[in-house]
Amino acid sequence: MTTKRTQIWQIPRGSYDTDGDLARNPKIRKAAAIIKQGGLVAFPTETVYGLGADGLAEKAVASIFAAKGRPSDNPLILHIAELSVLDQLVGSVPQSAKHLMELFWPGPLTLVLPKLPAVPMITTGGLPSVAVRMPNHPIASALIKAAGTPLAAPSANTSGRPSPTRAEHVVSDLMGKIDVILDGGPTGLGVESTVLDCTGPTPKILRPGGVDKEALEDALGTCVQLSAELGKEIGSFPSHKYGHYAPNAPTAVVLGEPQGLFENLAAKAQELTCKGEQVGLMISRETMQYWQDQAVDFSHWQVVVMGSRTNLAEVGTAVYEGLRTLDAHHVTQILLESVPTQGLGFAIMNRLLKAADFWTVGE
């Protein structure tokens, strides 16, 4: 692959008030022109940064897979900014999916629907269905509208690395491999969209994310399934097809309930230290408080505090960055604190377990 001169263009939050301001923004217009010519542009969404290309142009989509080092059978999400575009992309849309669009779009919900021929097979990894979402971020919407085409956009990380929640993360993974990085500051949610398969009789969650199962069930008034893989996640061995979100050091998720969990984290870290490991931990504020109260000596561990166990939205924004921080400190063993699996916690635990390749300790 030839090296590209990646340009980084800042579009700070305070630099625009209205969608019109962004539509006129020369950086958005130039980035859109690059997309129309088949180029690659990373842009912020409300979940994580995406790596966008013209989703209907085979060559452009092929270059996304190359830049990320992504297996070609792992399908991409098409990002749209207006509902009217859907007619060209998907066939029959069930009433339930229409209802979810009304309620959750723009937002972190991706719907998998039967694809129409205009969507190239390379975009869907050879599948007869296509994943579509309408991101809730002014820069993303302005870019999609200016490009005048749906953007195929996976998370803008190297395949297998933690997803990027800041432009800096995209820089560290994809510099020299893509044309432009639109830096719109940190993303809001921090975990990716929920992927919901709407091609069968009952909607099925393929990936938990920003919209939780309970919210989908409330909206539809029926139950929503979990994919077979998600149903048996905790305590299982790697069953997933693609490596994901993984830090470089071996990683384990420590299970349990407070305070046993807080104690277990310290005990496990101590045990590893005695074996000569450089230990990195990602823990809650509650664990940190407990350690301070109990005078636990954590001075020789690399500790990232991911937020409070009672505020999972805060934890969501911190998880991927925390994994990257621990990596940057070259620890040899990482321990991650488990979180309650209600609401957004289910998606967060899913990411923690994948980072650990489903290796758990405790309980």
Ligand code: TXA
């Ligand atoms: O929040 C997000 O969804 C972010 C932002 C950038 O929009 N995007 C993202 O894309 O996370 P990516 O490529 O990293 O993850 C897309 C997920 C993958 O797990 C993929 O297998 C699944 O969606 N997917 C895409 N198309 C599918 C299809 N037709 N059928 C089943 N799964 C599909």
Ligand code: MG
């Ligand atoms: Mg991804």
